[in-house]
Amino acid sequence: MQRLFLFLYKYRAFLTFLFLEALCIWFIVQNNNYQSAKYFNSSNRISANLLATSRGISDYFNLKEVNTDLAEENANLRRQLEQLEQSLYNINVRQRQDDELLNQYEFIPAKVIKNSTRKFENYITINKGTKHGIEPGMAVINNNGVVGKVKEVSRNFSVIISILHGNSMVSSKIKRTGDLCTVKWDGEDYLTANVLYLPRHVNLTAGDTIVTSGYNAIFPEGIPVGTIESFEISEDALFYDADIKLSTDLNRLSYVYLIKNNLKVEQDSIESLVN
Structure with missing residues (x-):
């Protein structure tokens, strides 16, 4: 547990930056129709590719x-x-x-x-x-x-x-x-x-x-x-x-x-x- 705290403290600036970046992206997506549509289209495409890959692996082991x-x-x-x-x-x-x-x-x-x-x-x-x-x-x-x-x-x-x-x-x-x-x-x-x-x-x-x-x-x-x-x-x-x-x-x-x-x-x- 102490190592976890030391890690968080050491990289606190970088982790704070990532949190703020994610928060900004979330605000942009939530308040802009175009960005929102692009985000959901991209996420759906990625999810579909991941599911297809997962299905392919499953089918291979079931051959x-x-x-x-x-x-x-x-x-x-x-x-x-x-x-x-x-x-x-x-x-x-x-x-x-x-x-x-x-x-x-x-x-x-x-x-x-x-x-x-x-x-x-x-x-x-x-x-x-x-x-x-x-x-x-x-x-x-x-x-x-x-x-x-x-x-x-x-x-x-x-x-x-x-x-x-x-x-x-x-x-x-x-x-x-x-x-x-x-x-x-x-x-x-x-x-x-x-x-x-x-x-x-x-x-x-x-x-x-x-x-x-x-x-x-x-x-x-x-x-x-x-x-x-x-x-x-x-x-x-x-x-x-x-x-x-x-x-x-x-x-x-x-x-x-x-x-x-x-x-x-x-x-x-x-x-x-x-x-």
């Missing part, structure tokens, strides 16, 4: 929660879209509703916490595990397309085999024609991959969209894989030598969706009887 909510919402929308597609299939082909088919796929959002794209065998780690319903073999996608499939699972984490893995192969087809093929990464550019087993009779064009075929129990049909970037075929070759630009830039991966096929066990079981 994690916002992104999580958006991921949950997108997962629900994907589930509803899959149900709608199954409903249209029932109307056009089956002529009856099948609740098991309508609810065949579930979408579970997860956050990427580790990712590699520069190796020949790349893996992705996410923050969801068995307690969230994750199982080995589940398909993994993001908003743009195929990401990979689940390899190993613990209680709270899962490791995904990226599509950028030398042994990863995705059963695919040309969206325009329906011709089947297989997509496999060649271990070079993380933005491109090879298209295998595409027959020479196919009328292939640059820009053709490659999507998942749905011919396995992992990926639903129609998930984007990439677009044809270049292709060629020799005179005696049976298949095209084609490259695609992948739909997903895995180097910028943040959130993913894991797809649980509720009919996978049944499909694998019946298929194993003839293999």
